[in-house]
Amino acid sequence: MNDAGDALEPREMRAWIAFLAAGHLIDYEIERQLKRDGGLSHPEFEVLVGLSMAEDNRLRMSDLARLVMVSKSRLTYQVTRLERAGLVRRTGNETDRRSVWAELTDKGAEILARVRPGHRRVVRETLIEVLDPEEIELLGDALGRVAERLRRR
Structure with a gap:
């Protein structure tokens, strides 16, 4: 049962839609570009980017899941696909046998370098160039709070 007090006002509904x-x-355009330029899905790209930013290009799987904001099971699926493609490798930790690490391979870094220019182009064309500098600032602040x-x- 929907309480009328819970209904979004027209301006709220317009913003939400x-x-x-x-x-x-935007996600569709990014996905198309990543598939075309590197055979990657958007979540796979996010994993590669997360690893590329980490010290020694490697992270504990649990830390990587938090960084890319996915569940551990979803990350395991993504890393398995990337591992099969030779873009990531999983390793253990000698001091903590329970932790599993994901590491970016040289091939993964090459694919990432190949797709990044196109990714930046798509982000600019679909979002950045549509907004003026004040709107970009406002959007960053607002979505950051969310x-x-x-x-x-």
């Missing part, structure tokens, strides 16, 4: 549409359409609130849950 625009957010959903823009997010889906993300921070959700991370605290």
Whole structure:
């Protein structure tokens, strides 16, 4: 049963629908570019980027899951696919036998270098160039607050 007090106001509904549409359409364009340029899905790209930013290009799987904001089971699926493609390797830790690490391979770094220019182009064309500098600042602040609130849950 829906309480009328819970209904979104027209301006709220407009913002929500625009957010959903823009997010889906931008993600579609990014996915197309990543598949075309490197055979990667967007989540696989995020894993490679996360590893590339880490010290020695490696992270504990649990830390990587937090970084790319996916469940451990979803990350295991992504890393397995990347490992089969030779882009990532899993290793153990000599001092902590329970932890498993994911490490970016040379081939993974090469694929990442190949897809990054196109990824940046798509982000610029679909989002950055559409907005003026003040809107970009406002969007970053607003969505940053949303993300921070959700991370605290």
